[in-house]
Amino acid sequence: MTVTALALALLAATAPAPPPYAGAYQPVGVDEIGAWAEADEDERQLALSPLLIRDAALDAYVRRALCDTVGAARCAGVRVYVLRVPLFNASMAANGTMRVFSGLLLRARSEAELGAVLGHEFGHFERRHTLAQFRAQRTGSDLLGWGAVLAAMVPDADLRRRFATLGRSVYGALYRFSRDQEREADRLGIGYLNASRLRPQAAAQLWHSAIAEAGASAVARGAHRPRLDRIGFYASHPPEAERAATLDALALPDATDRDDGADRHADALAPWLPLFLDDQIKLNDFGASAYLIAACAARGWTAALWRARGDLYRARGNPHDLVNAARFYAQATALDPSLAAAQRGLGLALVRTGRLAEGQAALRRYLALDPAAGDATMIAALIAAPEDR
């Protein structure tokens, strides 16, 4: 898509309704048939991957979010695979395979936010962006291949400088091409949401959250907040702030009171939330994890969320962190005294802050709740003889 077309799209009050769907598509030409064959081979592996989450209820929910967003006709040919990968991402292959990472499910706050990402990916698929990108890269690298050989033929410093400039402009063009594809996919994604029964304003909300999370992560590491409003030369995507603003502008204004499916999302995620939070916390990204726990808690603090917060603070382990961790675990055990992991965390945090007797009592409750725990003998030893430190 050209820059002019993009500007025109931005001028329009809202994104256009999706074009009529062409229906079941078959690949055309050597490049596309090759890409499909590779994607089919990858899908064979994917179906057997140990990271694949095999849960019919979760699959059905993610599929529903896709179908509610893009419509029944478009979603009919898509195969959805949910993978246990704690990253904010999803992808769609040429042959209709959609990969959804657990990290995306953890970050979406509603079915509409999830649908916004799945619709964006479907937009890439519908417009066959992978193929266009492959061809652009091939053209660019062909040019550089000739440039490199020709530059090597003439041992001239000026020519070498010009080759470096050529490389820079080829790379710049490829990244620009990619950013424009992302913009088009965003525009298609919000178009699907506008035409659906879901609340399209959710799309921008997800990007506002992503910006806030990146900021929280940087601050906790003692770094500057990342600039998410400027285009980097090597950026494959438009800056997050631009995406949020564009999606805000393109969302149908009179659709703000539509249902965003926040309850459906929370219900579908509930059985998996403790595991997904655990996967996130152990990535050792304190700021991002704290932000995500708080975001989940906007619907109300649960025992699972207090326990996750306790784990996060105990893992960082500064003296005041341990005091806080004990407080958070205590909130968890007050809400749900049978939550064994919270009793364990409470006991360890109390022992480390010198409250030995209380800590041992919590560890005893942990062993009573889960006598077959894998670390039962280690914890029993700790109760019998607390480490001298």
Add this chain to the structure above:
Amino acid sequence: MRYPLLPALLMLLPAPADANAYRAQGKPVRVARTMTVTPPRDWNQLSARPGRKAEVWTLDGERLNAVTWFGGIAPGEPLLREPRRRRTLPRYSDAMLLAEIPELLESTYRSAGGIADFTLTTAASDPFLGHAGIRFGYAYVDADDLPRRGEARAAIVAGLLYIVTFDAPRTDYFDRLLGDVHRLTDSAAL
């Protein structure tokens, strides 16, 4: 193409200048500059190191069996080497309980190797290097989609952390070599 954790961690290092070393049966040898080990059978030490205070022993290559020794990790240090500008690994603290060392290793594997599926399976109090210690088991799926199991032993001596881990594919390799690894780590002393 995705690569498994251990080779990826070894990649952090400059190309090895020395050849892989022979660790002959019955010959005491210094390990990770701090421990002494008398191998009950022949082993190899890889020239590449995953961290300044770590070294890897293997029989068949690190994808199939890797014994990684971490010697004398000080408070504030991570187990593995990391780029200076991206300090993303968890750090050891001498305020940690032995019972929490498995969580330190888990978080290290997850944040260094991008591992999503990792489970601590067992933990028991067990002396290591002649000091109070912990022995724990774990299972994970590495980036090469080859499910692995691991067992580690750790002790904290004078505020410094000592760990030895054994990682191998859960298919055949882990169970077959666990006895050899036990005899090897039993021989470790400070």
Add this chain to the structure above:
Amino acid sequence: MGTGLATRLTIMLLAPALTLAPASPAAARQRSAQKTGFTLPAGSGRTILLIRPSIRVGARSTGGMFEPNGDWTDQARRNIETALAAQQQALGNRVIPAPIADGDAARLVADYAALFAAVSQSVIRYQFFAGDRLPTKKRATQAGRFDWTLGPGIARLPGARDADYALFLSTSDAYGSTGRKLLQIVAMLGPGIPLSAGEHAGYAGLVDLRTGDLLWLNADRAMGGDLRTPEGAARRVQQLLADFPGSTPAPR
């Protein structure tokens, strides 16, 4: 593709393709080995279970990118399986394709395929490649031993009860495009840079279905035979199985 913080671009992958990747001189490197004492004499009538081969055929663009080609890959798969069956029949063995499995059985096959890949990569790096050779493996080689295994659990593979050996095969081929070949000529005539036009690599391994022992492994980074034709596939199979225990040496 991809949405958020992680990049979806493969552009960074372009960089290695653009470095002109001179054709590597034949490295001092062993190509194949077999377990001591293992032979498979012609006419011994053994059954070989063929694990679904990994086959990838495409072209190499002028700039060095791999261009997958679905039709070539399909042709190569058919041609290789036909050539393999014909060759083993001539040697007096029977090749049967591994049954199509699903559920837990399919995941078991995937586990063993991943384990075989890990074992063969270890053999190539730590035994065949002299620079990285493990001292214990060097001693074993000197003592005439080739000790590598996938373990006896392999007997649980679907189809294992009806066969003696499992054969794992993998090939990866990139044929130089016209543009790539032109660039190759100009690079050679001009600055004298030897560029490789394409890539033709493959490996094959035979595993005992009772013990799991690796009986024989062949790995080559430069192979002949155009898989897109039946004759070329026959030549490739002959090369891949060149030192196949019990076979007559293939013409190189």
